[in-house]
Amino acid sequence: MVETDNAESHVDNNADITISCVTMGNSRASDYGLVTIDGRGRIVQFSEKPKGADLKAMQTDTTLLGLSPQEALKSPYIASMEVYIFKTEVLLKLLRWRFPASNDFGSEIIPAAVEEHDVQVPKSECYDPKTPFYPSPRHLPPTKIDKCRIKAALISHGCFLRECTVQHLVIGECSRLDSGVELQGTVMLGTDYYQTETEIASLPADGNDVIIANKDGVEEADRPDEGFYIRSGITIIAEKATIKNGTVI
Incomplete structure (x- = not known):
């Protein structure tokens, strides 16, 4: 995952919010927040961990993110990696005025922001298995x-x-x-x-x-x-x- 590329995409597209995403197959899609996008990469729908018919409704054309038609058939979902890039003024508006009592981006803020702002997905895979991105647990004692x-x-x-x-x-x-x-x-x-x-x-x-x-x-x-x-x-x-x-x- 190369966040500098995502940041450049965010600036180039003049997006209010950019969400790093990864394409996903059927087996794990319901474990993630899913998005559907239009032809220019703008998110038109966001659903947090959908199941059943709601899950199927979140299938989208993943060739828009560079997948081949064959790959797109195997991975028809776009899952949020919960890495967000905001315009500063948009973030402040959301946290201070629109959702001051909210505690979670994925289930509360982002779904509503999709309706009100230009929220986009970079037009390329945000995860590269050849260069994986690992968390770094420190296992340190409490402060x-x-x-x-x-x-x-x-x-x-x-x-x-x-x-x-x-x-x-x-x-x-x-x-x-x-x-x-x-x-x-x-x-x-x-x-x-x-x-x-x-x-x-x-x-x-x-x-x-x-x-x-x-x-x-x-x-x-x-x-x-x-x-x-x-x-x-x-x-x-x-x-x-x-x-x-x-x-x-």
Whole structure:
């Protein structure tokens, strides 16, 4: 699956939403959200895990996605891979105003969006068995949080947060925030290895009393030697970076 190709298709077609899809045979089609499309790849119907007659009604011409007539007979369904590309304004409208109480794209938001927006499928298979796309389970322990103040944050697993304040940010896996740290409007990319509390205790004490809030409103900056970048006003902590004690960004 090549998401860059799908992104290019999304831009070229000026679509409101693009859904990565894969053609599917009869045996597994009912396990997926299915779509039917018109001649230019626009989705005209979406059905979440249909059965019986509803399933049969979702058969569509999959030659439009590049299959041969023989292949299309074997795979007459188009299944959503639940990978979505949105225009920003469309996504905000759907989440903030149209469906503020919804919890699921596949069963709630996307079926209604098909009726109101230009929702398209890239005109090629989004799955290539020669270059499969695998999920990457980390099997990490849950994040440990001790005496922290957290607001509107997405925190990955395998992290240690102690006596810190975080607001409006994303914290990548295996990150460590120590006493006195204040983060706001920040993305931490985390690291790709896990350290136990014993291993952390043996390291030099970096990362205390750090404040990252971009109070000066800097829009763009490159500070790789210091472990961070700023893009569109958002501070991005580089992968595996260590921010030294007392740093203010």
